[in-house]
Amino acid sequence: MHWLNWITLTVIILANYLVFIWVPLEKVMGAVQKIFYFHVATAWVGFFAFFVVFIFSIFYLITKNERWDRYSAASAEIGVVFISIVILTGAIWGRAFWGQWWTWDPRLTTSLVLWFIYIAYLLFRSAIEEREKKASLSAILGIIGFLDVPVVWFSIRWWRTIHPNLMETGGKMAISPKMGVTLLLAILAFTLLYILLMTRIISLQKLADEIYRLKEEIRSHWI
Amino acid sequence: MNIVGQFLAIIRKDLQTEIRTKEILSSMLLFAFLTVVILNFAVDLKPRVLREVFPGFLWVVFIFTGLLGLNRSFKNEQENDCIYGLNLAAWESSIIYLAKTCSNLFFMLIMEVIIVPIFFIFFDLNPPSLLGIFILTIFLGTFGFTAVGTLIAALTANTKSNEILLPVILFPLIVPLILGVVQVTKGVFLNLPLESWSYWLKIILIFDLMYFLVPALLFTYLLEV
Numbered sequence: 001m002h003w004l005n006w007i008t009l010t011v012i013i014l015a016n017y018l019v020f021i022w023v024p025l026e027k028v029m030g031a032v033q034k035i036f037y038f039h040v041a042t043a044w045v046g047f048f049a050f051f052v053v054f055i056f057s058i059f060y061l062i063t064k065n066e067r068w069d070r071y072s073a074a075s076a077e078i079g080v081v082f083i084s085i086v087i088l089t090g091a092i093w094g095r096a097f098w099g100q101w102w103t104w105d106p107r108l109t110t111s112l113v114l115w116f117i118y119i120a121y122l123l124f125r126s127a128i129e130e131r132e133k134k135a136s137l138s139a140i141l142g143i144i145g146f147l148d149v150p151v152v153w154f155s156i157r158w159w160r161t162i163h164p165n166l167m168e169t170g171g172k173m174a175i176s177p178k179m180g181v182t183l184l185l186a187i188l189a190f191t192l193l194y195i196l197l198m199t200r201i202i203s204l205q206k207l208a209d210e211i212y213r214l215k216e217e218i219r220s221h222w223i
Numbered sequence: 224m225n226i227v228g229q230f231l232a233i234i235r236k237d238l239q240t241e242i243r244t245k246e247i248l249s250s251m252l253l254f255a256f257l258t259v260v261i262l263n264f265a266v267d268l269k270p271r272v273l274r275e276v277f278p279g280f281l282w283v284v285f286i287f288t289g290l291l292g293l294n295r296s297f298k299n300e301q302e303n304d305c306i307y308g309l310n311l312a313a314w315e316s317s318i319i320y321l322a323k324t325c326s327n328l329f330f331m332l333i334m335e336v337i338i339v340p341i342f343f344i345f346f347d348l349n350p351p352s353l354l355g356i357f358i359l360t361i362f363l364g365t366f367g368f369t370a371v372g373t374l375i376a377a378l379t380a381n382t383k384s385n386e387i388l389l390p391v392i393l394f395p396l397i398v399p400l401i402l403g404v405v406q407v408t409k410g411v412f413l414n415l416p417l418e419s420w421s422y423w424l425k426i427i428l429i430f431d432l433m434y435f436l437v438p439a440l441l442f443t444y445l446l447e448v
Contacts, residue, residue, distance in 0.1 A: 155399035
């Protein structure tokens with residue numbers, strides 16, 4: 001996967017160039033608005049990563065092929081990192097724009113709940129020893145957890161309609177074509193990074209399995 | 224034995240164990256009662272403010288107490304590998320799920336029937352005028368909680384740190400349910416106009432239905448390993 005490294009690096013550099021030099025400043029928010037490109041792009045990848053966990057969990061339960069379980073685990077790990085970035089950048093943006101670090105805005109809150117669900121998913125994985133059991137049980141959790149996302153989203157949106165919604169009243173942003181292009185490239189950059197990280201984690205897992213196998217072989221040899 | 228017979232047999236087994244050991248209900252009741260007392264010490268509110276926050280208190284106590292019962296419900300089956308026996312005896316694994324959900328629901332409802340009056344007495348509140356909807360909400364909320372809780376308890380029973388993992392996994396999942404039941408309970412308590420909270424019943428019903436059907440489908444994968 002040599003070429004993927006280079007493509008990803010190039011797109012990331014290009015995206016940074018667009019974000020920091022090429023794209024014009026937003027009129028109201030100024031330089032702070034640039035966090036938007038990172039925020040939205042990581043959010044997209046984060047949600048996508050959890051969707052991948054969901055799909056691969058179903059695949060695993062149907063086929064019982066260990067590969068799908070590995071992919072789900074890798075995707076969940078990356079998803080948690082990306083959603084952490086989403087929450088952090090969201091808080092910084094909120095502080096700069098609304099004057100407070102945290103608002104119970106539907107998008108932020110849904111991300112937070114998702115973050116909790118997938119951290120729990122990873123904790124759960126690490127708490128089970130046997131390989132096959134771990135795969136089946138965490139696949140069930142991967143399905144159940146993702147089904148919660150739409151319900152969480154709607155319930156929090158309803159909940160917030162009772163209170164003033166900062167996002168709706170003051171947060172509207174007109175996106176110019178240049179901004180649109182920059183955002184798309186940022187999303188592409190983070191998606192490539194996601195795929196790259198996936199391949200890295202999966203090859204790490206394979207190496208770990210190989211070490212485990214060799215250890216077992218040596219052990220059986222000496223006994 | 225037919226399906227209904229197996230279903231009833233598992234529930235009867237759970238109830239009989241409980242009648243003999245008295246470990247789940249007694250600890251749940253005592254815990255809930257203690258929490259009501261602690262809450263009274265922790266917050267000393269004016270009656271008007273109290274009515275606003277009371278629904279939240281009620282559900283927090285229900286959830287934390289419910290955890291005690293859920294934690295036991297599958298851990299007990301791990302002793303002497305009872306879960307394998309259950310799995311062999313039942314035609315369909317989903318029967319085990321349904322029966323376990325029902326017995327957990329039953330324990331929680333008994334606890335609530337006793338604790339809700341204690342709540343009213345210790346907080347010096349009158350029951351709401353829409354008593355029927357209040358009871359229905361408690362039932363639907365408890366049902367959703369036990370439906371998803373039973374599945375997660377069955378999952379975490381396979382780990383060593385199940386007592387810690389159960390709430391960590393369960394709480395984020397029940398966020399929509401808790402939002403819904405607290406809003407409805409609050410609407411009932413403050414006599415708010417019906418249309419300002421009745422739509423929350425939809426979210427509760429969707430949650431209940433989804434988290435009852437999907438675990439029933441997935442439960443066979445859980446028991447086969």
